[in-house]
Amino acid sequence: MIRDVTIDAPVARVLEVVADLENTDRWANEAKSAKVKSHDDQGRPTRIVVTLGALTFTTDATYDVSYGDNSITLSCVDARLIRESTIAYTAHDEGARTRLEMSSTMEVTVKGVPRWGLQRAMGSSAEKNLASIKKDAEG
Template sequence: MKESISIAAPVARVIEVVSDLGNTDRWANEAKGAEILERGADGRPSKIKVTLGAIGFSTTASYDVTYTDSTVSIKGVDGKLIENSTIDYEAVESGAGTELTMTSVMDVTVPVPQWGLERAMSRSARKNLQSVKKDAEA
């Protein structure tokens, strides 16, 4: 699943907003809470634990987080209902602002139709990107 949005803010500001992983509204509609487990030398979260709830299920999962000047990558490392999960953000300078693209992959261990999972992921991504846009442009 891949979604993009144009944001009237510089790349550095957009990445700063995306990197605020303690504020789950910025990156996951299904996230009910996040705990920062570790921080890197730059002070940004490098490992987080997230409580997720969607389509009747609730679970926790741990993620490793890596950064560049224009990307944030969140990769699942431990989760009971989530087998594979990666969320990548890429911010590229575009005109008077930034084009932010979110790409995500998720495989779950519960019987959910693929179309339902994809629809939920797409809806979550759009909400996420709108939230980043609002905060970055403020």
């Protein structure tokens, strides 16, 4: 699943908002809280534990965080209800504006969740997350 949004802010500002992983609950629709467990030598989070809630499910998920040129990727390494999850944010410089692309994959361990339902929920969540990042970066 891939979604994107154009933000009236430079790439550095947009990535600053996304990299504020202790405050993901400000912009990540399913995140109820987050705790940074480790940082790299630049002070950026490299491992976080996020309490996620969607529908009637709540779980803690541990994500490793990696940084590339204009990108931040979160890869789930441990979660009770999630088998696999990768979320990548890539910022594309468009002059005074930034196009932020979010791609995500997720496989859950919850039985009875139809694939189409999960895809629909992920798409809706991504759009809300991108709208919140846009508001925060432009504010």
